Amino acid sequence: MTDTVPRTVECWLPAWPRFDRLHPLRMQLQRADRLADGAVGYLGGLSAYFSCAGGMPAAALTRDYLVGDAGDTYWLSADPAWVQPDLTGARLMACGQLPLSMDEAEALAEPLHAVFAEEGMQLHVSSPQRWHLRLPAAHAVPDFPAPETALGEDLYEHLPQGEQARRWRVLFNEAQVLLHQHPLNAQRRERGLPPVNSLWFWGGGALPARIDTALRGVIGEDLLLLALAKRAGIPVQPRRRLDAASAGWLIDLQDQPADAIATEWWPSLQQLCKRERVLFTCASGERWLHRPWHRLRVWRRSVS
Structure with a gap:
């Protein structure tokens, strides 16, 4: 996942059906590029970001x-x-x-x-x-x-x-x-x-002897994600530091309600989209790449 689209901020979101058609995320992604689906589920998503020989213990x-x-x-x-x-x-x-x-x-x-x-x-x-x-x-x-x-x-x-x-x-x-x-x-x-x-x-x-990742850091509070980041030797920041995200970092919001993403986290994500390439990945597998200049695609229709 991190290897396919380099130099991006990655944002891990809940399953796509949880976002209603008027959610600001859907409105933002109508201008983004749809990519091939990625990993599905909680453990599947973590395994896409972190490589553990023999599975995810x-x-x-x-x-x-x-x-x-x-x-x-x-x-x-x-x-x-x-x-x-x-x-x-x-x-x-x-x-x-x-x-x-x-x-x-x-x-x-x-x-x-x-x-x-x-x-x-x-x-x-x-x-x-x-x-x-x-x-x-x-x-x-x-x-x-x-x-x-x-x-x-x-x-x-x-x-x-x-x-x-x-x-x-x-x-x-x-x-x-x-x-x-x-x-x-x-x-x-x-x-x-x-x-x-x-x-x-x-x-x-x-416990695996080694964990590999292409991520440079993690913003999140999920226990297993924090454990993986520590074992992989990359820094971690709490969600309140979402504004500090930069290329190569993962923002974990997959455990947040869609309403909380719309109200609490969306202002920071919207500002992030103006300055960074952001790869949005849903727990149900859907992926979109949003580049800063995509905000000019005013003719794009809403994604279903």
């Missing part, structure tokens, strides 16, 4: 970023989640984004330690939103999808299948039972907060 990267002890151990994310039962099954409503203090997270995790210890695993609460499993070297782990894949959908359709996955489905169900029964969740409901009644396993792997 999100758990090991985030564990090392938060605690610094990933070493050469195999790690698996076991992030706290909210599951909502319905008539046909259960839906994953939130994962790694629940209002939760460190004390609450450790209290919720306490009854789960023994369950995982019986399987030779260690559960670690790395932060309120990020929990990690340390696995033995010889442990067989199926392919777990990232939580974005299952959000809002029947979660059982996204759990791994087959003989190898059976024991993980058992662990998944045991964790749900213990969390559902935890008294802290009753207190959360009384306070109008969603329960933490499940875990989501994903991002397994060991």
Whole structure:
């Protein structure tokens, strides 16, 4: 992605359908050049910006970023989640984004330690939103999808299948039972907060020896993105420094609502478009290259 269009600022956005036809982004891109589609999804997008041999070991990267002890151990994310039962099954409503203090997270995790210890695993609460499993070297782990894949959908359709996955489905169900029964969740409901009644396993792997990127820096606040940037040895700036973006830098807005992009971030992006080439990439794959002189293309019609 960064190699195909050099000397640009890259802006990573949410999926294209989230922007309605009157959104200022659509109006801006009506004058830009449409490029071939790029990577799709959260992990797909990150893998396009950062090269990790053997895949994207999100758990090991985030564990090392938060605690610094990933070493050469195999790690698996076991992030706290909210599951909502319905008539046909259960839906994953939130994962790694629940209002939760460190004390609450450790209290919720306490009854789960023994369950995982019986399987030779260690559960670690790395932060309120990020929990990690340390696995033995010889442990067989199926392919777990990232939580974005299952959000809002029947979660059982996204759990791994087959003989190898059976024991993980058992662990998944045991964790749900213990969390559902935890008294802290009753207190959360009384306070109008969603329960933490499940875990989501994903991002397994060991810390890579090396991460390569063509980026010169990153503006963003996503945990895995920050972990990748640190491992790759490039600087990071918070979103409030968006005005400081220059060629070779990535602006990460893919986790922001379309309305927030229109109000909070658009003035800075619009000014950026006046002075820099900007490659806009959506999480759904669509890409546009906007050059400063494109503002003169007044005859262009809105993109659909």
